[in-house]
Amino acid sequence: MAxxxxxxxxxGKFLNRQVAHLGAAMRFGxxxxxxxxxxxxxxxxxxxxDLIVQMDYTGARSTLIMVLLGFLVGASLVIxxxxxxxxxxxxxxxxxxxxxxxxxxxxxLLAAIIFAGRVGAGFTAELGTMAVSEEITALDTMGINPVxxxxxxxxxxxxxxxxxxxxxxxxxxxxxxxxxxxxxxxxLPEDWFNITKQFVKMSDFTFGLAKSxxxxxxITLVCCYKGYHVRGSGIEVGRATMQAIVICLVLIIVSDxxxxxxxxxxxxxxxxS
Amino acid sequence: MNDAAxxxxxxxxxxxxxxxxxxxxxxxxxxxxxxxxxxxxxxxLERGRVYVVMGPxxxxxxxxxxxxxxxxxxxxxxxxxxxxxxxxxNRRQREDAKRKYGVLFQSAALLNGLTVAQNVALPIAxxxxxxxxxxxxxxxxxLELVGMGGAADKYPYEISGGMKxxxxxxxxxxLDPAIVFYDEPSAGLDPVMIGVIDKxxxxxxxxxxxxxxxxTHEMPSIFRIADEVMxxxxxxxxxxxxxxxxxxxxxxxxxxxxxxDPEGPIxxxxxxxxxxxxxxxxxxxxxxxxx
Numbered sequence: 001m002a003x004x005x006x007x008x009x010x011x012g013k014f015l016n017r018q019v020a021h022l023g024a025a026m027r028f029g030x031x032x033x034x035x036x037x038x039x040x041x042x043x044x045x046x047x048x049x050d051l052i053v054q055m056d057y058t059g060a061r062s063t064l065i066m067v068l069l070g071f072l073v074g075a076s077l078v079i080x081x082x083x084x085x086x087x088x089x090x091x092x093x094x095x096x097x098x099x100x101x102x103x104x105x106x107x108x109l110l111a112a113i114i115f116a117g118r119v120g121a122g123f124t125a126e127l128g129t130m131a132v133s134e135e136i137t138a139l140d141t142m143g144i145n146p147v148x149x150x151x152x153x154x155x156x157x158x159x160x161x162x163x164x165x166x167x168x169x170x171x172x173x174x175x176x177x178x179x180x181x182x183x184x185x186x187x188l189p190e191d192w193f194n195i196t197k198q199f200v201k202m203s204d205f206t207f208g209l210a211k212s213x214x215x216x217x218x219i220t221l222v223c224c225y226k227g228y229h230v231r232g233s234g235i236e237v238g239r240a241t242m243q244a245i246v247i248c249l250v251l252i253i254v255s256d257x258x259x260x261x262x263x264x265x266x267x268x269x270x271x272x273s
Numbered sequence: 274m275n276d277a278a279x280x281x282x283x284x285x286x287x288x289x290x291x292x293x294x295x296x297x298x299x300x301x302x303x304x305x306x307x308x309x310x311x312x313x314x315x316x317x318l319e320r321g322r323v324y325v326v327m328g329p330x331x332x333x334x335x336x337x338x339x340x341x342x343x344x345x346x347x348x349x350x351x352x353x354x355x356x357x358x359x360x361x362x363n364r365r366q367r368e369d370a371k372r373k374y375g376v377l378f379q380s381a382a383l384l385n386g387l388t389v390a391q392n393v394a395l396p397i398a399x400x401x402x403x404x405x406x407x408x409x410x411x412x413x414x415x416l417e418l419v420g421m422g423g424a425a426d427k428y429p430y431e432i433s434g435g436m437k438x439x440x441x442x443x444x445x446x447x448l449d450p451a452i453v454f455y456d457e458p459s460a461g462l463d464p465v466m467i468g469v470i471d472k473x474x475x476x477x478x479x480x481x482x483x484x485x486x487x488x489t490h491e492m493p494s495i496f497r498i499a500d501e502v503m504x505x506x507x508x509x510x511x512x513x514x515x516x517x518x519x520x521x522x523x524x525x526x527x528x529x530x531x532x533x534d535p536e537g538p539i540x541x542x543x544x545x546x547x548x549x550x551x552x553x554x555x556x557x558x559x560x561x562x563x564x
Contacts, residue, residue: 044399138382141342142396143371
């Protein structure tokens with residue numbers, strides 16, 4: 001009998017732990033957001049300078065990689081899609097396909113994945129190192145809330161800068177697609193713009209931007225939570241960073257699917273255009 | 274052995290004295306799984322004295338410290354700082370309590386992104402409304418006190434371990450706390466630097482009346498700085514008394530610890546001794562089997 005109940009008990013314990021983690025992570029995220037907003041009005045939560053530093057690190061320093069990869073993704077999309085489209089109709093339609101797919105899905109998704117790898121991994125490693133070297137405990141014993149001091153500026157900066165990075169990525173991808181379409185496949189610029197105008201709606205852009213805010217929240221929550229709770233030695237920092245990135249990638253793609261389903265449902269109901 | 278004192282017998286109130294001991298630990302229990310690290314521990318620490326908590330590795334010294342500074346929650350029991358139970362206190366009371374003590378961590382735990390001066394200024398800026406110029410002056414004074422005036426603008430990764438410890442101490446005393454906790458202050462330092470840190474601990478207690486709680490197993494330091502020594506073993510206080518009592522103690526645990534004897538009731542060295550015997554035995558067998 002014990003053989004039968006042991007796996008069930010283990011499963012129960014595992015689920016219990018995961019639910020407790022989820023609850024703790026949600027409290028952590030809400031608390032970071034609360035301190036982030038309060039910090040804008042009170043200099044006692046975190047130094048304003050820290051917010052600027054984090055915005056520079058998460059956003060300004062991500063510009064080059066976002067623009068470069070965005071350009072290449074847009075170009076690659078056109079190179080691979082145009083010959084197939086040309087077989088069934090006018091190749092100019094690629095302008096609309098690229099516009100919609102970049103703004104609605106590929107832009108926010110790929111920008112978030114790049115952001116998780118560059119910025120999220122940095123958050124986990126930084127906070128994890130601070131945790132194992134007792135810097136977080138030191139802040140707490142000084143009566144300084146470590147979530148407010150360390151996590152809040154990172155949270156706020158990421159929630160502002162990932163949408164900004166997504167816009168940069170989108171623009172670079174559209175330009176990349178345009179350049180290849182015009183110079184490689186001899187599509188006329190007027191045709192490109194006309195098709196783009198017909199296919200792409202403002203809601204494609206705003207939906208993508210809204211998704212990037214959700215992705216920013218998820219990435220920062222997972223990466224800061226994993227880093228903040230590292231215990232033990234430096235080796236745990238590497239392990240936590242790897243786990244954080246894997247969880248981020250899964251959550252980004254799952255949440256993208258869920259948001260797309262919700263959007264589709266709202267579209268069919270006529271609530272969004 | 275002074276067991277009665279160890280179990281809270283030093284809590285005396287006299288006219289003109291503060292109403293509470295600086296720190297009271299009441300029936301503190303903590304276990305990690307089946308390992309009972311703190312087993313119903315109780316004691317009081319009076320103001321203006323240097324207390325040393327010693328014991329073999331893994332005996333619960335650091336766990337006790339983490340409970341006293343409010344970094345860990347006990348399974349049961351209380352830690353009272355100046356009469357206030359820091360676990361059951363509300364947020365504001367806890368913040369006030371945290372201003373009453375400073376902590377020097379084993380690794381100094383300076384924030385690496387800030388200079389030494391910025392590290393020391395951090396608690397002052399956070400807890401007071403003093404103008405920048407006054408904070409700078411206070412920081413300068415604290416750094417001078419620990420002999421670190423020349424390293425104010427250096428980052429923690431630019432200074433030595435001993436300097437980090439002294440900078441950490443300057444930060445711990447930045448708000449003139451009544452209590453300072455030291456977690457292994459001499460770990461990783463050379464004997465001269467250990468002497469410097471020991472002198473600082475004694476000076477701070479002598480000149481500023483600070484209550485010092487020092488976690489260490491550095492025997493020369495213990496005899497230099499302690500007013501009273503507590504030895505932890507098996508989750509309990511097995512000895513409490515003056516350094517003189519410690520030196521004259523006949524308790525086998527204490528004798529083994531202060532003599533650094535591998536044989537005795539403390540079992541961790543026994544395992545190491547077994548290992549060393551096995552290694553020597555293997556080495557001899559190998560020599561015997563040689564050409």
